[in-house]
Amino acid sequence: xxxxxxxxxxxxxxxxxxxxxxxxxxxxxxxxxxxxxxxxxxxxxxxxxxxxxxxxxxxxxxxxxxxxxxxxxxxxxxxxxxxxxxxxxxxxxxxxxxxxxxxxxxxxxxxxxxxxxxxxxxxxxxxxxxxxxxxxxxxxxxxxxxxxxxxxxxxxxxxxxxxxxxxxxxxxxxxxxxxxxxxxxxxxxxxxxxxxxxxxxxxxxxxxxxxxxxxxxxxxxxxxxxxxxxxxxxxxxxxxxxxxxxxxxxxxxxxxxxxxxx
Amino acid sequence: xxxxxxxxxxxxxxxxxxxxxxxxxxxxxxxxxxxxxxxxxxxxxxxxxxxxxxxxxxxxxxxxxxxxxxxxxxxxxxxxxxxxxxxxxxxxxxxxxxxxxxxxxxxxxxxxxxxxxxxxxxxxxxxxxxxxxxxxxxxxxxxxxxxxxxxxxxxxxxxxxxxxxxxxxxxxxxxxxxxxxxxxxxxxxxxxxxxxxxxxxxxxxxxxxxxxxxxxxxxxxxxxxxxxxxxxxxxxxxxxxxxxxxxxxxxxxxxxxxxxxxxxxxxxxxxxxxxxxxxxxxxxxxxxxxxxxxxxxxxxxxxxxxxxxxxxxxxxxxxx
Ligand SMILES: Nc1ncnc2c1ncn2[C@@H]1O[C@H](COP(=O)(O)OP(=O)(O)OP(=O)(O)O)[C@@H](O)[C@H]1O
Ligand SMILES: [Mg+2]
Numbered sequence: 001x002x003x004x005x006x007x008x009x010x011x012x013x014x015x016x017x018x019x020x021x022x023x024x025x026x027x028x029x030x031x032x033x034x035x036x037x038x039x040x041x042x043x044x045x046x047x048x049x050x051x052x053x054x055x056x057x058x059x060x061x062x063x064x065x066x067x068x069x070x071x072x073x074x075x076x077x078x079x080x081x082x083x084x085x086x087x088x089x090x091x092x093x094x095x096x097x098x099x100x101x102x103x104x105x106x107x108x109x110x111x112x113x114x115x116x117x118x119x120x121x122x123x124x125x126x127x128x129x130x131x132x133x134x135x136x137x138x139x140x141x142x143x144x145x146x147x148x149x150x151x152x153x154x155x156x157x158x159x160x161x162x163x164x165x166x167x168x169x170x171x172x173x174x175x176x177x178x179x180x181x182x183x184x185x186x187x188x189x190x191x192x193x194x195x196x197x198x199x200x201x202x203x204x205x206x207x208x209x210x211x212x213x214x215x216x217x218x219x220x221x222x223x224x225x226x227x228x229x230x231x232x233x234x235x236x237x238x239x240x241x242x243x244x245x246x247x248x249x250x251x252x253x254x255x256x257x258x259x260x261x262x
Numbered sequence: 263x264x265x266x267x268x269x270x271x272x273x274x275x276x277x278x279x280x281x282x283x284x285x286x287x288x289x290x291x292x293x294x295x296x297x298x299x300x301x302x303x304x305x306x307x308x309x310x311x312x313x314x315x316x317x318x319x320x321x322x323x324x325x326x327x328x329x330x331x332x333x334x335x336x337x338x339x340x341x342x343x344x345x346x347x348x349x350x351x352x353x354x355x356x357x358x359x360x361x362x363x364x365x366x367x368x369x370x371x372x373x374x375x376x377x378x379x380x381x382x383x384x385x386x387x388x389x390x391x392x393x394x395x396x397x398x399x400x401x402x403x404x405x406x407x408x409x410x411x412x413x414x415x416x417x418x419x420x421x422x423x424x425x426x427x428x429x430x431x432x433x434x435x436x437x438x439x440x441x442x443x444x445x446x447x448x449x450x451x452x453x454x455x456x457x458x459x460x461x462x463x464x465x466x467x468x469x470x471x472x473x474x475x476x477x478x479x480x481x482x483x484x485x486x487x488x489x490x491x492x493x494x495x496x497x498x499x500x501x502x503x504x505x506x507x508x509x510x511x512x513x514x515x516x517x518x519x520x521x522x523x524x525x526x527x528x529x530x531x532x533x534x535x536x537x538x539x540x541x542x543x544x545x546x547x548x549x550x551x552x553x554x555x556x557x558x559x560x561x562x563x564x565x566x567x568x569x570x571x572x573x574x575x576x577x578x579x580x581x582x
Contacts, residue, residue, distance in 0.1 A: 060471055062467060062470060062471065091475060091476060092475055095470070095473050095474060095475045096473065098470065098471060098472070098473045099472070099473030100473075101471070102471075102472075103468075103471035105464060105467070105468060107464055109462070109464040109465060109467065109468035110468075111465065111468070111469075111483060111487075112487065113486050113487055122472075122482065123469075123472035123473060123474065126474060126478050126482055127472065127473045127474055127478070168468075171472070172471075172472070175472060175473060
């Protein structure tokens with residue numbers, strides 16, 4: 001039962017309970033169940049169109065789910081449940097829930113009219129009302145961490161794809177999130193730039209960050225991931241330790257997919 | 263690889279020759295251009311001759327009146343009207359565009375209705391209409407609505423707190439300004455909407471994912487990027503507005519440039535030089551506008567690649 005399932009203060013960061021998502025008549029997610037523990041790195045693989053991005057966007061409520069329940073950090077995303085009824089949260093409340101969840105996109109989506117430093121300080125200053133000096137100090141620390149402190153004054157268009165993606169990671173980290181979502185963060189990069197972004201992500205994982213990573217990088221999934229989830233047709237087909245799933249998949253669909261990509 | 267044709271490898275890159283000689287060839291001649299230039303020159307000479315010799319121009323009379331005090335005041339009114347109308351138009355345009363894109367069906371509907379009305383009715387008609395609004399209400403009262411129905415039931419005479427004479431509030435200048443500004447708002451709304459829609463939706467998503475509210479996203483992320491698309495047509499709008507101020511004589515607001523020049527022409531029975539003076543004034547002011555627009559656009563388009571194209575002017579520098 002859903003009502004007894006509310007994960008208040010346990011060690012589960014994300015609980016997805018029977019998530020469905022429709023786009024009009026297109027039924028994209030068909031009952032996704034997934035739990036991600038604190039500190040866990042959960043990698044998601046699956047064929048194109050299987051609903052990986054859609055699921056990730058449901059986690060921070062960029063997409064409204066059509067059925068099911070989704071909790072992040074003990075909070076029901078997008079709704080308040082009272083006396084068995086769901087009440088939609090106001091826009092400001094949804095925004096407040098998202099502060100705790102960082103997201104990194106395939107196409108970086110840096111703000112082109114702002115310097116690298118301003119990209120990173122923007123959300124803390126505008127959303128958290130942090131004093132500029134403090135935001136700047138934190139931002140410089142984060143840029144240091146992703147190896148781009150010397151690019152603080154540059155504009156996104158002056159950076160390589162790998163550098164832009166590392167800035168995007170720093171930008172998300174500036175809000176001090178407890179969960180990071182990555183949607184194919186290296187898919188838009190030239191092969192020689194993939195490594196630098198994966199290194200930053202590996203660092204983050206070792207620092208104990210909870211992460212959901214949609215990726216095609218099987219090497220990363222195997223080495224860094226704690227769990228590997230295979231999605232197909234809008235459901236989680238298989239979930240387990242990366243080594244087990246990759247080396248001895250239990251389901252025919254997983255086998256078929258892996259034989260194509262490995 | 264060996265090739266049969268062309269110079270051999272050794273020859274092409276023989277040491278010591280350095281870079282090859284620059285090509286010195288006889289360029290293709292374009293006799294047509296010279297003929298065209300000659301013909302145009304003759305026409306230009308004829309035109310200049312006409313300007314100087316034709317009595318109808320009456321240059322001394324024109325120059326004398328072109329800078330007379332009422333005309334200069336007219337220039338001032340026209341400029342003030344243009345700038346204020348554009349300012350209000352831009353603000354209204356942004357508001358209406360945001361309403362139309364808000365996803366709130368009521369606001370979107372109101373925005374659509376606004377645009378529909380003010381784009382459908384000619385500015386000339388709007389000017390006359392606003393000039394005659396006094397017919398509709400000769401007093402404007404502030405208070406609770408429909409009070410003449412319910413106030414007597416409560417034993418009150420009325421529920422109005424304050425009241426203006428429409429003529430005090432809606433002076434010809436205000437009526438003219440409203441007619442032009444509200445009409446401009448409708449056109450600006452479409453321009454702003456196009457600008458906002460040109461911004462990559464990924465920008466909004468990234469900003470929302472960071473926990474920004476919609477109003478913050480608009481103010482800090484989408485609107486600044488939309489300006490790149492909004493600014494050039496806004497320059498055109500300003501130029502069009504300058505010329506449309508000549509319509510406010512119908513409000514009637516008669517202190518404006520065109521009416522003043524025309525009045526002098528009518529009074530002296532010599533209208534033609536004043537027509538020329540009007541052309542010259544509008545040409546001069548428009549030229550100044552164009553220089554401003556050019557400078558603005560240039561700073562928006564300076565040496566940037568696609569994504570960040572032309573945002574230098576608006577770039578947000580992280581301050582210390
Ligand atoms: N906004 C939308 N409107 C309508 N359909 C959508 C929308 N977003 C996604 N879809 C559809 O939902 C399905 C799942 O898309 P999704 O992007 O989640 O797949 P994915 O697993 O991330 O694929 P990929 O590996 O190509 O990124 C696709 O069929 C897609 O066409
Ligand atoms: Mg995807």
